[in-house]
Amino acid sequence: MTSSNSHQGMPFNTAAAEVRSSIMTVLASWAGLIAEERGVEAPQRHIVGLARFLHENVPWLSGHSAAHDLIDELTTLMRLARRASDSRSVRVIPVGSCVRAGCTGRLRAVVKVVPGAQPKPSEIRCSADRAHWWAAGEWAALSARMQTLRDHRRTWYSVADIEVLWKIPSGSIYRLASQYQWRRRKVSGRVFYHAEDLHSALGS
Template sequence: MPFNAAAAEARSSITSVLASWAALIADERGIGAPQRHVVQLARFVHENVRWLCAHWAAGDAVEEFTTLTRLARRACEPRQVRIVPVGDCVRSRCTGKLRAVVKVVPGARPKPSEIRCSADDGHWWASDEWAALSTGMHAHEGSGRVWYSVADIEALRNISSGSVYRLASQNQWRRRKVSGKVYYHHADVTAALGS
């Protein structure tokens, strides 16, 4: 079984922070501190949370516990976000560039979630609106070529890499190679796969 370094780091941080706050509570209240085990430390801090909330360092405690929560969530659900360039924004007079935000969870297929404009936060589309967005993009195609990697096509079109390579070969997609990575022209991908 592989060692999860992020989980080990999170557990160590949780133990250290809980032990520090438990020591502060025990010292200032004149009560015995629990053993240095996460469950016992957490229970002790929880039992004394009203006292801690009234303490001058309560804000620091909240900040540290929030950081620990984020750290633990990241260790449990390692998730990366990839930004995939899509093209020019389709909204009139907008000079922004559209980018797909693709969430990558190890061991699972990439999941596209939304397309956002670099110039205006109000210009965004959920994954179920992408087909309608594609229609608007064709009016802006003259502004330059957009190239997609195999991973980008996999994520955006929800097909396997083998299917991407097969379709590229069958349909003779224009391709270019940059630093050993193959990219395909968006017009060829759209022509083969539709909007």
């Protein structure tokens, strides 16, 4: 897969692009929380400005009830960013949603590349659970299963989803999650909350 600009033949690092998008979403959500609760203006949606804004508010964030969520999210994003930055070691291709029951992860085809050696056989991995993976010889069966599965009901919502669907600022989302003890899980550095808890607290 190559980029469509003038740098023809340059490989597009899909994993890095996905991590960058996750970083932007997480930083913007926390900047929104700070802006709402402190009554200040949030910076423009730009990674450098958002990161600087959060850094300036670290003393206030350290005393917030949801501070542990921020630490968890940033730690995960740092790990994913380091992994994605080494474009020589892996090639990653998005495949789709995980087919395992109750899993909200995303499937990616991974090809390991070692300089001076033949690429190792590809495999498909889940972003949420390391136990969910398929060898190259299982791809046909996996593809057939993905075709037959239909997602009739969403189980988990991200902060960005909740902002759009319920028209709630990100700052209020973290506060409500802490107040009502919504079930949560992390996927690719982002926090997701259980739909059942959301509907119970916020209605449909």
